[in-house]
Amino acid sequence: MTAHMTPDDFRRHGKALIDWIADYYEQIETYPVLSQAAPGSIRAALPEGPPQEGEPFAAMLADVERAILPGITHWQSPNFFAYFPANASFPAILGELLSAGLGVQGMLWQTSPACTELETLVLDWLVGMLGLPEAFLSTGTGGGVIQDTASSAVLAALLAARERATGYSNVESGNDPRLRAYCSTQTHSSASKAAGVMGLGRANLRAIAVDATYAMRPEALRAAVEADLAAGLRPFFVCATVGTTSSTAIDPVRAIGDIAREFGLWLHVDAAMAGTAALCPEFRGLQDGLELADSYAFNPHKWMFTNFDCDCMWVADRAALIRALTILPDYLKNTATASGAVIDYRDWHVQLGRRFRALKLWFVIRHYGVVGLQALVREHVRLAQQFAAWVAADPRFELAAPVPLNLVCFRLREGGDDANRALLERLNASGKLYLTHTVLGGQYTLRLSIGGTLTEERHVQAAWAMIREP
Amino acid sequence: MTAHMTPDDFRRHGKALIDWIADYYEQIETYPVLSQAAPGSIRAALPEGPPQEGEPFAAMLADVERAILPGITHWQSPNFFAYFPANASFPAILGELLSAGLGVQGMLWQTSPACTELETLVLDWLVGMLGLPEAFLSTGTGGGVIQDTASSAVLAALLAARERATGYSNVESGNDPRLRAYCSTQTHSSASKAAGVMGLGRANLRAIAVDATYAMRPEALRAAVEADLAAGLRPFFVCATVGTTSSTAIDPVRAIGDIAREFGLWLHVDAAMAGTAALCPEFRGLQDGLELADSYAFNPHKWMFTNFDCDCMWVADRAALIRALTILPDYLKNTATASGAVIDYRDWHVQLGRRFRALKLWFVIRHYGVVGLQALVREHVRLAQQFAAWVAADPRFELAAPVPLNLVCFRLREGGDDANRALLERLNASGKLYLTHTVLGGQYTLRLSIGGTLTEERHVQAAWAMIREP
Numbered sequence: 006m007t008a009h010m011t012p013d014d015f016r017r018h019g020k021a022l023i024d025w026i027a028d029y030y031e032q033i034e035t036y037p038v039l040s041q042a043a044p045g046s047i048r049a050a051l052p053e054g055p056p057q058e059g060e061p062f063a064a065m066l067a068d069v070e071r072a073i074l075p076g077i078t079h080w081q082s083p084n085f086f087a088y089f090p091a092n093a094s095f096p097a098i099l100g101e102l103l104s105a106g107l108g109v110q111g112m113l114w115q116t117s118p119a120c121t122e123l124e125t126l127v128l129d130w131l132v133g134m135l136g137l138p139e140a141f142l143s144t145g146t147g148g149g150v151i152q153d154t155a156s157s158a159v160l161a162a163l164l165a166a167r168e169r170a171t172g173y174s175n176v177e178s179g180n181d182p183r184l185r186a187y188c189s190t191q192t193h194s195s196a197s198k199a200a201g202v203m204g205l206g207r208a209n210l211r212a213i214a215v216d217a218t219y220a221m222r223p224e225a226l227r228a229a230v231e232a233d234l235a236a237g238l239r240p241f242f243v244c245a246t247v248g249t250t251s252s253t254a255i256d257p258v259r260a261i262g263d264i265a266r267e268f269g270l271w272l273h274v275d276a277a278m279a280g281t282a283a284l285c286p287e288f289r290g291l292q293d294g295l296e297l298a299d300s301y302a303f304n305p306h307k308w309m310f311t312n313f314d315c316d317c318m319w320v321a322d323r324a325a326l327i328r329a330l331t332i333l334p335d336y337l338k339n340t341a342t343a344s345g346a347v348i349d350y351r352d353w354h355v356q357l358g359r360r361f362r363a364l365k366l367w368f369v370i371r372h373y374g375v376v377g378l379q380a381l382v383r384e385h386v387r388l389a390q391q392f393a394a395w396v397a398a399d400p401r402f403e404l405a406a407p408v409p410l411n412l413v414c415f416r417l418r419e420g421g422d423d424a425n426r427a428l429l430e431r432l433n434a435s436g437k438l439y440l441t442h443t444v445l446g447g448q449y450t451l452r453l454s455i456g457g458t459l460t461e462e463r464h465v466q467a468a469w470a471m472i473r474e475p
Numbered sequence: 476m477t478a479h480m481t482p483d484d485f486r487r488h489g490k491a492l493i494d495w496i497a498d499y500y501e502q503i504e505t506y507p508v509l510s511q512a513a514p515g516s517i518r519a520a521l522p523e524g525p526p527q528e529g530e531p532f533a534a535m536l537a538d539v540e541r542a543i544l545p546g547i548t549h550w551q552s553p554n555f556f557a558y559f560p561a562n563a564s565f566p567a568i569l570g571e572l573l574s575a576g577l578g579v580q581g582m583l584w585q586t587s588p589a590c591t592e593l594e595t596l597v598l599d600w601l602v603g604m605l606g607l608p609e610a611f612l613s614t615g616t617g618g619g620v621i622q623d624t625a626s627s628a629v630l631a632a633l634l635a636a637r638e639r640a641t642g643y644s645n646v647e648s649g650n651d652p653r654l655r656a657y658c659s660t661q662t663h664s665s666a667s668k669a670a671g672v673m674g675l676g677r678a679n680l681r682a683i684a685v686d687a688t689y690a691m692r693p694e695a696l697r698a699a700v701e702a703d704l705a706a707g708l709r710p711f712f713v714c715a716t717v718g719t720t721s722s723t724a725i726d727p728v729r730a731i732g733d734i735a736r737e738f739g740l741w742l743h744v745d746a747a748m749a750g751t752a753a754l755c756p757e758f759r760g761l762q763d764g765l766e767l768a769d770s771y772a773f774n775p776h777k778w779m780f781t782n783f784d785c786d787c788m789w790v791a792d793r794a795a796l797i798r799a800l801t802i803l804p805d806y807l808k809n810t811a812t813a814s815g816a817v818i819d820y821r822d823w824h825v826q827l828g829r830r831f832r833a834l835k836l837w838f839v840i841r842h843y844g845v846v847g848l849q850a851l852v853r854e855h856v857r858l859a860q861q862f863a864a865w866v867a868a869d870p871r872f873e874l875a876a877p878v879p880l881n882l883v884c885f886r887l888r889e890g891g892d893d894a895n896r897a898l899l900e901r902l903n904a905s906g907k908l909y910l911t912h913t914v915l916g917g918q919y920t921l922r923l924s925i926g927g928t929l930t931e932e933r934h935v936q937a938a939w940a941m942i943r944e945p
Contacts, residue, residue, distance in 0.1 A: 008844075008847035009564065010565035012565075013497070015493070015496070015500075018565075019493035019572070022576075023486055023572075024486060025576075026576035027483070027486045027489070030482055031482050040587060040589070042588040045592070047592040048592040048595065048596045054600060055841075056840070057845050057846050058844040058847070059847045060842065065841050073589045074589075075589075076587065076592060077579055077590075078588075080579050080586075080587075081577075091580045091828070093575065094479065095488075098485075102492055102496070102572045103496070105782050106496035107547060108551045108561065108783070109549075109561075110550055110561045116548050117510060117548045119510070119517045119547055120547075122515070123518075126518045126523075133525075153623065153828075154827060154828045156827050157826060164671075178678055179650060179652055179674055179676030180649060180650045182650070182652070194804040194807070197802055198825070198827075201646035201647070201799075201800075202630075202672070204637075204649055206645065206650075208647050209648075250806055251804075306828075313580050314830060330668065330671075332668050332671075333664075334721075335913050336911060337664070355669075356627060357664075357665055358561070358624050358784060360783055371526055371534070372535075374478075374525070374526045374527050374528040374530070376527050376528055377529045381478065441806060443805050452806070
C-alpha cells in the first residue's frame with residue numbers, strides 16, 4: 006500500500022491550491038504588508054514534533070491560513086515599497102509550477118538538454134532586449150547563465166577574475182595575498198561578503214569614494230589602483246553598480262571600464278535592480294560603456310515579474326569563468342560533455358545541481374512580450390518620478406538623492422534621524438504599507454521603491470497621503 | 476490597460492497546468508528516460524528572438540509539449556536509476572507552488588517571520604526524526620538551515636571552520652596560506668570545488684586514502700595531519716562522507732571525529748544521499764559518531780521526496796557560521812535583528828535572498844508522516860539488496876563495492892571497460908531506463924541507484940532483465 010498522493014488527488018488538491026493563490030491575490034490588500042508577528046509566535050502556533058502518520062492536504066492548507074499567513078510579509082502587495090521589489094507574476098508562478106512538476110535537475114546538458122538550451126536561448130534573447138554588448142551572446146565567446154542571486158554572480162565574477170589574473174593557478178594553489186579588488190562605498194554588501202568567502206578578505210576589497218550623487222569617483226579608483234601597484238600589489242577586479250541598493254546611484258561604467266582596461270582589471274557590472282530598465286531604450290544611457298564589462302548581472306526576480314530566484318549573469322569570455330569552476334569526476338563524465346558541443350552549466354556557478362529556472366523567465370517574456378514589459382517599466386518609473394515631484398514640492402520634506410528610475414530617497418527636513426525613524430515606524434506599524442530606510446550622507450533616510458506587479462497610481466497616492474499625515 | 480494575467484485567467488491556466496502535470500506522471504513511463512535530443516535541437520525548435528507582443532498561455536503549453544518535452548531527461552521516471560535520485564512528490568510540488576504563489580523573500584526574519592520560523596522548526600523536527608545529535612537543535616547552541624545544495628553546505632562549513640581556526644580574522648584579512656583541509660579520494664567533487672572557491676586551493680585539500688570498501692582510512696588521516704603539523708602547516712577541517720557518490724561508501728565518522736577533536740579540526744559530515752536512511756533506526760549505525768561533528772548536511776531533494784533544491788544543514792555552534800558570513804549594511808538593519816531574538820538566515824549562507832523552501836519539506840513530512848517515509852526508504856533498500864543478490868548470483872557479473880543501502884555498483888566480469896561501457900550505452904540508448912557509471916579500483920563500473928518516488932519492484936526486475944540481455 007503506497008503512501009503517495011495519487012494523480013487524482015493531486016488534481017483535486019492542486020486546483021484547490023490554484024484557487025487559494027488566486028484568492029490570495031484578490032484579497033492581498035487586506036493583509037498588513039509587514040507581518041505584525043512577534044518573534045516565536047509562528048513556531049508556537051505549530052506542533053513541536055512531526056506527525057507519525059500522514060495527514061490530509063486540507064489540514065496543511067488550513068494551517069497555512071491559520072499559522073503561516075500571519076507570519077508573511079506580503080512582498081506581492083501593491084503597498085510593498087521596501088528594499089527593492091521581488092515582483093512575481095502569474096505567468097512566472099506557472100513557470101515555477103511546471104519546473105517543479107517536471108522535477109529535472111540540469112547540472113549537465115545531458116541531464117535535461119532543454120533545461121540548458123532554453124536557458125542559453127532566453128539569455129541570448131535578453132542581450133537584444135536589454136541592448137547588451139554582442140560579446141555576451143552564447144554564439145560568440147561569451148554567454149549567459151541563471152544564477153540564484155546577484156550575490157552568487159559577483160562571487161562567480163570575482164573567481165573568474167582571480168583565475169584570469171593569476172594564470173589560472175589560484176584555484177589549485179590558493180590565494181595570492183597581493184590581490185586587490187575595488188568597489189565603491191555604495192556597492193552592495195554582497196561584494197564584500199564574496200570577498201570574504203573567496204579568501205581575498207573583505208579588507209582587500211577597497212571601497213572607493215563616491216561623488217555627491219553617490220556614484221563612484223573614477224579618479225579615486227585610478228588613484229587607489231596606482232597606489233596599490235606602487236606598493237607591489239596586484240589589482241585584478243572592479244565592480245561598478247548601475248543602481249545601487251541604497252539610492253540607485255549610477256556608477257560611470259565607461260570611465261570605470263576605461264581604467265579597468267588600462268590596468269587589466271576584470272570589470273563586473275551589477276545592475277541587479279536597475280538592469281530591467283534597459284528594456285526601454287530611453288534608459289540604456291545609464292549603463293553606457295557596458296561593452297567594456299567582462300561580466301554583468303541583473304535580477305529578473307527584482308523588477309521583471311519573474312519569481313525569486315532568478316539572476317541573469319553574462320560573461321564576455323565564458324572560458325575564464327568555466328576554468329575557475331570546472332571539475333569533472335568520473336561519475337559526471339558523459340559523451341555529450343566530452344564532445345565539447347554542449348554547455349554544462351554546473352561549470353558556471355558554485356553549486357552542482359540546478360533547477361529549470363529558464364521556464365519561468367520564458368513564460369514571463371512570452372506572456373508580456375517586449376512591448377508589454379516596456380510599458381510596465383515605464384509606468385513604474387513615471388510613478389516614482391511623480392512621487393519625487395510631490396516630495397520636492399512639499400516644504401516639510403527633501404529628496405536625499407537623485408531619482409534616476411523607480412526609487413525615491415527622502416526625509417523630513419526637521420527633527421533629524423529620530424523624526425524620520427519615528428515616521429518610518431508609524432508607517433510600517435499601520436500595516437497599510439511597508440517602506441525601509443538607508444543612511445545617506447550620515448542621515449537616516451526613507452526609501453520608497455516602486456516596482457510591485459500590482460502597484461498602481463492609487464497606491465502611491467495613498468502612500469504619500471499616509472506619509473504626509475501629521 | 477494592464478498586460479497582467481488576471482486572477483481568473485490564472486485559475487483557468489493553473490488548473491490546466493495541474494492537469495497537464497498529473498497527465499505527465501500518468502504517462503511518464505512512455506517517454507525515453509534519457510533525452511535522445513541532439514545538441515542544439517531544442518534551441519532550433521524555438522524562435523530565435525522574443526515576441527514583441529504577448530502570447531496566450533496555450534501557446535506556451537503547446538511549445539512545452541512540442542519543443543521542451545523531447546529535451547527532458549525524465550528524473551521522475553520510475554526507470555531513472557542514474558546518479559543519485561532527485562525524487563519529487565506531489566506534496567512537494569504543491570509546496571513549491573505555494574511558495575511561488577506567496578512570493579516572499581526570507582533574507583531576514585522580518586521579511587517573513589513564517590519563512591524563518593517554519594524552517595527552524597522543521598529542521599528541529601528532523602533532528603529527532605533522523606536521530607541527530609541534540610547539539611544541532613536551534614534551542615541550544617546549534618541549528619539548522621536549508622541550503623540549496625550540498626555543495627553550498629560544504630562551502631559554508633569550510634568558511635565557518637576557517638574563521639574558527641584563525642580567530643575570525645580570515646574573512647577580513649584573507650587566507651592564511653598555511654591552512655590545510657582533508658577529505659578522502661572518494662569525497663564528492665563539491666569539496667574540492669569549494670576549496671578552490673574559498674581560496675584555500677584545491678591542492679591544499681588533501682585526499683586521504685581509502686580502504687577496500689572505499690571508506691577513508693583514519694590512520695592515513697592521522698598521518699597526514701601529523702605530517703602537516705610537523706611541516707608548520709595548520710590543519711583545520713576534515714570532511715567525512717556517509718554514502719559517497721561513487722559507491723555509497725561509509726567513512727568511519729567516529730574514528731575521524733576522534734582525530735578531529737584531538738587536533739582541533741572542524742568535522743563536516745556529508746550524508747547528502749544516505750542521510751535519509753537515518754529515518755529508519757536500523758540504518759543509523761552508519762553514521763555512528765555524529766555527535767563529534769561540527770556540521771552535517773543531507774539532501775531531502777535526493778531521497779526524501781522533496782523537490783530540488785533542498786539541502787538541510789546543521790551546525791553545533793551557529794555562532795561560528797554566522798561570524799563567517801554576517802554583514803549588516805544600513806539598508807538591512809531593523810529592530811527584530813537588533814533585538815537578537817530572531818534568526819536572520821542570510822547570515823547562514825553565501826546568498827542574501829532566499830525562497831520559502833521549508834513549505835515543501837513541511838508538506839512532505841506531514842503528507843507521509845514519519846512512518847510513511849520510513850516504509851518507502853525500507854522498500855528502496857530492499858529493492859537494491861534484491862538487485863545486488865541477483866548480480867551476485869549471476870556468474871557473468873560481479874559487485875564492485877559493498878551495498879550498504881540503495882546503490883548497487885556492478886560490472887561484467889569479462890570484456891573489461893569496453894564491454895561495460897558498451898552495455899551502459901546499449902541500456903541508455905534504449906530509452907527504457909537510465910543508468911550512469913563510475914570508476915572503482917580503476918575499472919569502469921555501472922551504478923544502479925534506487926530511490927525514485929515511483930520506482931517499484933517491477934521496474935527493477937525489468938532493469939535486470941534488460942541488463943542481462945545478451
